[in-house]
Amino acid sequence: MIASVASLAPERSPSVKTVSLLGATGSIGASTIDLIKRERGRYQVVAVTANRNAKALAQIAIELGASYAAVAEPDAYGALKAALSGSGIEAGGGSAAVVEAAQRPAEWVMAAITGSASLLPTLAAAERGATVAIANKECLVCAGSLFMRRANACRAKVLPVDSEHNAVFQALGAGHRDDVRRIVLTASGGPFRTWSKEQIRRATPEQALRHPNWTMGPKVTIDSATLMNKGLEIIEAHHLFGLAPSQIDVIVHAQSIVHSLVEYLDGSMVAQLGPADMRVPIAHCLAWPRRLDVPVMQLDLAAAGTLTFEKPDYDRFPALALARRVLESGGGAPTVLNAANEVAVAKFIDRELGFAGIVALVEATLEAADRAGAMNEPQSVADALAVDHTARSLARALLPEIAAKAS
Amino acid sequence: MIASVASLAPERSPSVKTVSLLGATGSIGASTIDLIKRERGRYQVVAVTANRNAKALAQIAIELGASYAAVAEPDAYGALKAALSGSGIEAGGGSAAVVEAAQRPAEWVMAAITGSASLLPTLAAAERGATVAIANKECLVCAGSLFMRRANACRAKVLPVDSEHNAVFQALGAGHRDDVRRIVLTASGGPFRTWSKEQIRRATPEQALRHPNWTMGPKVTIDSATLMNKGLEIIEAHHLFGLAPSQIDVIVHAQSIVHSLVEYLDGSMVAQLGPADMRVPIAHCLAWPRRLDVPVMQLDLAAAGTLTFEKPDYDRFPALALARRVLESGGGAPTVLNAANEVAVAKFIDRELGFAGIVALVEATLEAADRAGAMNEPQSVADALAVDHTARSLARALLPEIAAKAS
Numbered sequence: 001m002i003a004s005v006a007s008l009a010p011e012r013s014p015s016v017k018t019v020s021l022l023g024a025t026g027s028i029g030a031s032t033i034d035l036i037k038r039e040r041g042r043y044q045v046v047a048v049t050a051n052r053n054a055k056a057l058a059q060i061a062i063e064l065g066a067s068y069a070a071v072a073e074p075d076a077y078g079a080l081k082a083a084l085s086g087s088g089i090e091a092g093g094g095s096a097a098v099v100e101a102a103q104r105p106a107e108w109v110m111a112a113i114t115g116s117a118s119l120l121p122t123l124a125a126a127e128r129g130a131t132v133a134i135a136n137k138e139c140l141v142c143a144g145s146l147f148m149r150r151a152n153a154c155r156a157k158v159l160p161v162d163s164e165h166n167a168v169f170q171a172l173g174a175g176h177r178d179d180v181r182r183i184v185l186t187a188s189g190g191p192f193r194t195w196s197k198e199q200i201r202r203a204t205p206e207q208a209l210r211h212p213n214w215t216m217g218p219k220v221t222i223d224s225a226t227l228m229n230k231g232l233e234i235i236e237a238h239h240l241f242g243l244a245p246s247q248i249d250v251i252v253h254a255q256s257i258v259h260s261l262v263e264y265l266d267g268s269m270v271a272q273l274g275p276a277d278m279r280v281p282i283a284h285c286l287a288w289p290r291r292l293d294v295p296v297m298q299l300d301l302a303a304a305g306t307l308t309f310e311k312p313d314y315d316r317f318p319a320l321a322l323a324r325r326v327l328e329s330g331g332g333a334p335t336v337l338n339a340a341n342e343v344a345v346a347k348f349i350d351r352e353l354g355f356a357g358i359v360a361l362v363e364a365t366l367e368a369a370d371r372a373g374a375m376n377e378p379q380s381v382a383d384a385l386a387v388d389h390t391a392r393s394l395a396r397a398l399l400p401e402i403a404a405k406a407s
Numbered sequence: 408m409i410a411s412v413a414s415l416a417p418e419r420s421p422s423v424k425t426v427s428l429l430g431a432t433g434s435i436g437a438s439t440i441d442l443i444k445r446e447r448g449r450y451q452v453v454a455v456t457a458n459r460n461a462k463a464l465a466q467i468a469i470e471l472g473a474s475y476a477a478v479a480e481p482d483a484y485g486a487l488k489a490a491l492s493g494s495g496i497e498a499g500g501g502s503a504a505v506v507e508a509a510q511r512p513a514e515w516v517m518a519a520i521t522g523s524a525s526l527l528p529t530l531a532a533a534e535r536g537a538t539v540a541i542a543n544k545e546c547l548v549c550a551g552s553l554f555m556r557r558a559n560a561c562r563a564k565v566l567p568v569d570s571e572h573n574a575v576f577q578a579l580g581a582g583h584r585d586d587v588r589r590i591v592l593t594a595s596g597g598p599f600r601t602w603s604k605e606q607i608r609r610a611t612p613e614q615a616l617r618h619p620n621w622t623m624g625p626k627v628t629i630d631s632a633t634l635m636n637k638g639l640e641i642i643e644a645h646h647l648f649g650l651a652p653s654q655i656d657v658i659v660h661a662q663s664i665v666h667s668l669v670e671y672l673d674g675s676m677v678a679q680l681g682p683a684d685m686r687v688p689i690a691h692c693l694a695w696p697r698r699l700d701v702p703v704m705q706l707d708l709a710a711a712g713t714l715t716f717e718k719p720d721y722d723r724f725p726a727l728a729l730a731r732r733v734l735e736s737g738g739g740a741p742t743v744l745n746a747a748n749e750v751a752v753a754k755f756i757d758r759e760l761g762f763a764g765i766v767a768l769v770e771a772t773l774e775a776a777d778r779a780g781a782m783n784e785p786q787s788v789a790d791a792l793a794v795d796h797t798a799r800s801l802a803r804a805l806l807p808e809i810a811a812k813a814s
Contacts, residue, residue, distance in 0.1 A: 170677055174580035179698035184708070251708055261680070261708075265700040266690040269680040269708075270577055273668070283673040291586035293672040301591070301658055301668075301676075301716040309708040 019286075020047040022102055022121050023112035025056045027217070028135045028161065031279045032110050033060060035286055035294060043286075047101035049113070049121070052076040058083030068104055070097035072117060099124045108286070111136055112161070114217075115342075116388050119143055119381045126156035133285035135161035141232050142335040143384040144239030145377065159285040160240055164233055166281035167259030167272035168241060174262070174270040183243060184261040184269070185233055186253040187312060188213050190225040193254060197316045203355040205348060213256035213276045222345045226358050227312065231323020232341075235334050238327055245327050250320060252310045257299065275299050319359050326366065332375040332387040333366060339391035340365035347399060357406035364402055365395040423451050426693075429509055429528050430519035431455040432463045434624070435542045435568065438686045439517050440467060442693055442701060450693075454508035456520070456528070459483040465490030475511055477504035479524060506531045515693070518543055519568070521624075522749075523795050526550055526788045533563035540692035542568035548639050549742040550791040551646030552784065566692040567647055571640055573688035574666030574679035575648060581669070581677040590650060591668040591676070592640055593660040594719060595620050597632040600661060604723045610762040612755060620663035620683050629752045633765055634719065638730020639748075642741050645734055652734045657727060659717045664706065682706050726766050733773065739782040739794040740773060746798035747772035750806075760810045768809045772802040 019036065023029050029050075036043045045064040050057040052073035058080055061069035070092035071080050077093025084091050092100060095117065102109060102121040109125040110133045111118060118136040123143075125132050127150055134140070139147045151158050160166050164185045172180070191210045192200045208225040209218055216224075223229035234248050259281075261271040274280040275297040283292040314321045326333040344361040347353040353361060369375050369391055378384035426443070430436050436457075443450045452471040457464040459480035465487055468476035477499035478487050484500025491498050499507060502524065509516060509528040516532040517540045518525060525543040530550075532539050534557055541547070546554045558565050567573050571592045579587070598617045599607045615632040616625060623631075630636035641655050666688075668678040681687040682704040690699040721728045733740040751768040754760040760768060776782050776798055785791035 170581045170675060173582065174577045174677070174679070176697055258678075263705075265698040266694065267681050267684070267687045267701065267703040267705060268577060268691055268698075269706055270581070271665075271678045271680060272581070273676040273678060274674050277674070280674045284675055287673065290583055291672040291675075294674065296674040298670075298674060299676055302718045305716060307714040307716075309712060309714075311709045 016042060016044050017108055018044045018046050018106040019108045019110070020101060020104060020106035020125070021045070021060075021110045021112070022049045022098065022118070022125070023051075023110070023114065023135070024048040024060050025050040025053045026112055026114065028110065028112035028278065028282065029060075031282050032112070032286065033064065035279055035283050035292060036064065038294060039292060046106035047104045049098045049101045051113075051117070054079035054083055058087075058089075061089050062087050068092065068101055070101045072098050072113075095120065103128060107131060108133065110161075110282075110285075111139070114138075116142065116385055119384060123147060123150060123381060126151040126158065127154050129154045129156050131157040131159060131288070133159045133161050133282070137162070137232055137236055138338065140236040140239045141338045142388060143378050143381060144235065144334065146379065146381070146384070148239050148242075158240065159288055160236075161278075161281050161285055162233065162236070163274075163278065163281050164260040165237060165240055166284055168237065168262055170272040170284065171260070171262035171270040172241070174268075175264045177242075179265045180241075180243070180247070181263045181265050182247040182249055183237060183241065184249045184251050184263065185230060185237060186256070186258050186260050187227060187230040187250055188224060188256045189252040189254050189310075189312075190227065192225055192316075193252065195316075200316055201354065201356040205351065208348070208355060212254065218349060219342070219345055222348060222358070223341070226319045226355070227317040228319035228323065228341055228358070228362075230312075231319050231326075232338065234320075234323055235327050235337075245324060250312050252312050253307065255304060255307050257301075257304055257307055273299060273301075319362075322359060322363060322366075329375075331377045332369070335378060335384055335387040336366050336369045336375065336391040337362060339388045340395040343392050343395035343399075347403070352399065353403045354406050357402050360406045361395055361398060361402045364398045365391055368394045368398060423449060424515055425451050425453050425513040426515045426517070427454040427508060427511060427513035427532070428452070428467075428517045428519070429456045429505065429525070429532070430458075430517070430521065430542070431467050432457040432460045433519055433521065435517065435519035435685065435689065436467075438689050439519070439693065440471065442686060442690050442699060443471065445701060446699060453513035454511045456505045456508045458520075458524070461486035461490055465494075465496075468496050469494050475499065475508055477508045479505050479520075502527065510535060514538060515540065517568075517689075517692075518546070521545075523549065523792055526791060530554060530557060530788060533558040533565065534561045536561045536563050538564040538566060538695070540566045540568050540689070544569070544639055544643055545745065547643040547646045548745045549795060550785050550788060551642065551741065553786070553788070553791070555646050555649075565647065566695055567643075568685075568688050568692055569640065569643070570681075570683075570685065570688050571667040572644060572647055573691055575644065575669055577679040577691065578667070578669035578677040579648070581675075582671045584649075586672050587648075587650070587654070588670045588672050589654040589656055590644060590648065591656045591658050591670065592637060592644060593663070593665050593667050594634060594637040594657055595631060595663045596659040596661050596717075596719075597634065599632055599723075600659065602723075607723055608761065608763040612758065615755070615762060619661065625756060626749070626752055629755060629765070630748070633726045633762070634724040635726035635730065635748055635765070635769075637719075638726050638733075639745065641727075641730055642734050642744075652731060657719050659719050660714065662711060662714050664708075664711055664714055680706060680708075726769070729766060729770060729773075736782075738784045739776070742785060742791055742794040743773050743776045743782065743798040744769060746795045747802040750799050750802035754806060754810070759806065764809050764812075767812065768802055768805060771805045771809055772798055775801045775805060
């Protein structure tokens with residue numbers, strides 16, 4: 001009996017945590033690697049994955065001493081295998097290889113694959129009961145009920161990496177879940193916080209890509225400008241924390257220092273604050289339930305000086321109200337919202353759609369999906385991917401009409 | 408065996424908490440009573456005490472259905488006994504009766520007696536392992552090491568009521584004690600936050616008594632104007648949370664909405680925010696580790712709009728630096744600081760001492776006590792009371808000289 005238990009776990013010192021990084025070459029991956037390298041002795045890397053950047057992945061795998069590396073793109077497998085030759089690190093290629101990376105026995109998994117490709121590997125990590133630091137929104141937005149149900153059944157711990165949800169998770173430590181009155185997600189308000197409705201309507205991709213506080217990829221930066229990002233976060237928070245939509249509020253906080261708050265029944269609000277550095281929430285997830293001593297930028301509140309808070313403007317930022325309606329209607333609607341929004345943002349960046357057209361296209365797609373009967377609650381990842389696929393086709397088909405109307 | 412265990416505890420439903428209120432007629436007592444009356448079925452009141460207001464205490468005892476009421480002033484015993492006649496409530500008088508009230512078997516005790524009279528009864532409650540909500544500063548400032556050592560040895564739970572320390576206590580729930588980098592106590596800055604050093608020097612009692620955010624007694628309001636209150640809170644925090652003086656920072660936050668913060672090793676700061684209503688921290692202590700659902704004023708961050716933070720000015724507010732030095736020198740110095748400050752504030756209110764004279768008198772008393780060899784660490788409540796007594800005599804003797812110099 002003892003021997004069989006021992007054979008399940010890799011041989012290691014009891015204070016060493018085994019970790020895998022899904023999406024190791026992205027910005028969340030880079031921040032996670034930065035933290036792991038600062039604490040060499042405490043983490044043993046099992047598997048790392050990337051989409052197609054074989055060279056960068058091989059370098060990471062060798063540097064961290066991983067035992068397995070996988071690229072999602074089958075075409076990149078040859079380059080990965082060549083780059084790892086002689087290293088003793090096993091190479092894998094294709095989506096099944098990425099799922100296998102998630103299944104390798106690491107106690108802790110960073111799920112930072114972007115897009116719907118994240119669904120299967122993230123679920124695979126959760127289904128073997130790992131602690132999953134979740135940095136992609138698709139698992140929660142497109143398959144939230146399904147994902148959380150499976151994760152809970154398999155006793156996986158789901159730790160949110162996103163700064164707002166991580167803040168809520170931290171603040172929930174100050175009380176009992178049943179004593180939460182509501183949570184308040186903070187929103188920077190994006191680059192158009194003070195713009196008029198008419199100015200926003202005419203906003204260009206260059207203007208929308210100038211986020212005041214965070215350096216992020218173009219998709220999420222545009223989502224911050226429409227406030228769709230906050231809408232998606234409301235949906236994520238609903239699934240992560242098991243809260244009713246009415247218990248999830250949003251407040252505009254231009255400085256992005258208070259990352260979110262939890263209000264308890266007695267009127268206490270507990271908040272997490274920190275610098276705009278993703279290493280803070282990643283470090284929290286990595287060391288959880290303890291803390292990593294990292295010399296990240298310390299927050300100097302006196303230097304920050306002033307924190308402001310204002311009600312979100314649902315008129316200038318209709319994405320927020322739309323996401324709320326979608327969450328309340330449930331079923332496949334959040335999956336459609338997410339897919340249509342991805343198409344719309346890409347088309348906005350390509351100048352095929354105006355800024356106001358983003359929400360208009362999402363709204364039109366939701367109506368079309370409803371009419372097409374494509375709004376059922378996904379019962380499997382395959383279901384979710386099918387809804388996602390249908391929504392993308394519908395959005396693309398609706399594009400010319402909406403682009404013309406909204407211009 | 409079963410019979411003898413049952414006889415120790417009053418007969419009650421398992422969801423009912425037995426509580427006693429030491430200092431029931433003060434403002435903390437009134438807020439606690441307000442909360443208990445909202446949740447009639449959940450609390451059974453064992454004992455209530457007051458200094459000398461027999462009429463008010465009898466009314467409280469009858470209204471709450473207490474079984475014992477005690478006044479500290481022996482002279483007031485007759486009036487209490489008369490007011491309680493026929494109620495079936497036992498009456499007591501004198502300091503021993505107040506200690507007895509603390510010893511009666513209530514699971515939870517509000518320790519809200521002001522001044523050094525709080526030491527013995529609060530310690531008595533802690534020594535029988537009760538959960539003690541501590542609202543007086545004397546136990547922690549004058550006998551902090553002693554009090555916390557005894558409380559820990561007797562497995563008493565010490566819950567801080569003071570809004571700043573309660574905020575820290577709540578924020579500590581978000582992590583492990585060993586992972587705390589520092590705590591940051593917020594200070595409103597008092598009525599003289601923006602005044603020049605010369606203006607502050609000439610401040611009158613009327614000006615000093617105008618606190619911008621909280622309605623409190625005159626002593627603590629003056630302490631907020633000198634920032635001595637924050638200095639005393641640094642000392643309290645050191646004992647309550649077992650932190651080194653260097654781990655306790657102060658930041659000026661004029662709006663008194665963020666009540667304090669805890670910084671963890673990973674750069675996360677966790678804060679508690681709430682309205683300036685003492686019922687919020689009292690409710691937290693009363694229901695701990697759960698929360699009471701109380702319709703207290705909800706904090707509306709958007710209505711508050713702006714929160715500001717600035718470094719405290721140690722030059723204009725020398726009390727802060729003095730309290731830090733006193734904490735670092737340890738021994739009986741905090742007891743001397745507290746006693747001398749009480750004398751100085753009373754003399755300032757009586758116009759026998761200028762505003763700048765408050766800190767000057769405290770400083771001179773500390774020097775005199777040091778020369779007199781009266782600065783040893785109190786080993787008992789009697790020791791602490793003796794140091795307190797000596798310090799008061801020294802302060803009174805030094806008054807004419809300091810008043811003349813500082814005018």
